[in-house]
Amino acid sequence: MYAGRVMEFGDVSQVFERPANPYTRELLRSTESVEGGIGDLYSIPGAPPDLRNLAEGCYFQDRCPAVEDICGTVPALFEVESGHTSMCHFADRHHAKAGPLHMMRNLEERNGGPVDV
Secondary structure, eight states: OBTTBOOEEOOHHHHHHSOOSHHHHHHHHTSOOTTOOOOOOOOOSSOOOOTTSOOSSOTTTTTOTTOOGGGGSOOOEEEEETTEEEESTTHHHHHTSOOHHHHHHHHHHHHTSOOOO
16 A cells, blocks of 8 residues: 555465566565575665645656656556456556565575575
């Protein structure tokens, strides 16, 4: 949820394996790496919107790394797969990219077993 709008909805594996919203992707980038290592946590650039004076269109557009002109209009809720929806004009484009859970499973396959997180 961002500024009172549900940006993405689905079960855990759907959202973590194939996030379909830039806000979800940015939130997931803000967590610690499953591969370990110590470093600074990622922070989404910009500041949350003023809830008393929200812009028209997508509320995340001022902080979104994928913003385009169309983001000035309110996106429809787009179903990317059964039970998995995203409020983004480009949900299908973002859904096509692997997310953190998918990357962790690939890491487990390479290491021959579960990865400690």
